[in-house]
Amino acid sequence: MKDFINGLPKVELHLHIEGSLEPELMFELAKRNQVQIPFQSPQEVHDAYQFHNLQSFLDIYYQGANVLIHEQDFFDLTWAYLLRCKEDNVVHTEIFFDPQTHTDRGIAFDTVVSGIHRALEEANKVLGISSQLIMCFLRHLDETAALATLEQAIPHKDKIIGVGLDSSEQGHPPEKFAKVFQKALNEGFLTVAHAGEEGPAQNIHDALSMLGITRIDHGVRCVEDHALVAKLIEDRTPLTVCPLSNIKLKVFDKMEQHNIVDLLRKGMCVTINSDDPAYFGGYMNANFHAVADAHSMTKNEIAQFTRNGIEASFISDDEKARLVVLVDTYMMKG
Numbered sequence: 001m002k003d004f005i006n007g008l009p010k011v012e013l014h015l016h017i018e019g020s021l022e023p024e025l026m027f028e029l030a031k032r033n034q035v036q037i038p039f040q041s042p043q044e045v046h047d048a049y050q051f052h053n054l055q056s057f058l059d060i061y062y063q064g065a066n067v068l069i070h071e072q073d074f075f076d077l078t079w080a081y082l083l084r085c086k087e088d089n090v091v092h093t094e095i096f097f098d099p100q101t102h103t104d105r106g107i108a109f110d111t112v113v114s115g116i117h118r119a120l121e122e123a124n125k126v127l128g129i130s131s132q133l134i135m136c137f138l139r140h141l142d143e144t145a146a147l148a149t150l151e152q153a154i155p156h157k158d159k160i161i162g163v164g165l166d167s168s169e170q171g172h173p174p175e176k177f178a179k180v181f182q183k184a185l186n187e188g189f190l191t192v193a194h195a196g197e198e199g200p201a202q203n204i205h206d207a208l209s210m211l212g213i214t215r216i217d218h219g220v221r222c223v224e225d226h227a228l229v230a231k232l233i234e235d236r237t238p239l240t241v242c243p244l245s246n247i248k249l250k251v252f253d254k255m256e257q258h259n260i261v262d263l264l265r266k267g268m269c270v271t272i273n274s275d276d277p278a279y280f281g282g283y284m285n286a287n288f289h290a291v292a293d294a295h296s297m298t299k300n301e302i303a304q305f306t307r308n309g310i311e312a313s314f315i316s317d318d319e320k321a322r323l324v325v326l327v328d329t330y331m332m333k334g
């Protein structure tokens, strides 16, 4: 099964580019940009990655991003992630970035977008990996700040397909961002949101009804509301689930207790993603392996995660059809 998973074409729909900053690159950039970091070695950084909930992770994660200053830094960060995609047979990826993490430190919005975008374009040409870019609002900040960020994104509409909502879910419900999401929809952006990761199923309901979202990021706490589960299945509303993240942040105690396989078998459009792979112990293949090791699954079931990812992606029907052929061909050979 290991070889089958490694070779399977994959689609990633939930990846925070700042969360792909490996300790080694963090050190290199800290040196290059003369930024102080509170660690003596990459190993010390690795050792610090012990989290007891989402907030304990976010505190370290925002600190790590301080080493990103120049356009080239954002390129290097994104390129390193895309090389990992190539290794893991990720053929299409939809990447989140958190502009406020950078603009609040005085880094220009354009610097961030153009470094990431340049790497995505290069990967399309050189690595054959297609992509989309999604900008997230930080939900621990206020809606006025999100509105100002949306204004900055408007000139970059050609590079940004959608907006999302991330950071601390507890205490920052979807309704706090209803106006900015409406404005984003009016501007033609697609919308997604983290909901039901640490927060209740009600947040999933509200993100769907108040933010007009077409995908739910995480969403694993949907199971606390049976009517909601039935509706998500009926509507084929995608959930971008992040198994290793959920274990690291103690959403589930053990992978054996994770509900992703159960939801897949119920017919929900669940997908596997890496979230913040540098912090949570693995990229796409590692997430697939962790799920398959803990749950007995058929090859067809595992491939269904990719099929769901294709269905849930923000690409044209022609592009989707091309990716479906890749999976079908792989399944015939396997």
Ligand SMILES: Nc1ncnc2[nH]cnc12
Residues within 6 Å of the ligand: 016, 019, 054, 166, 167, 168, 169, 194, 197, 245, 275, 276
């Ligand atoms: N898992 C996660 N949940 C919320 N915000 C995040 N930002 C980066 N990773 C996140």
Ligand SMILES: [Zn+2]
Residues within 6 Å of the ligand: 014, 016, 166, 194, 217, 275
């Ligand atoms: Zn996330």
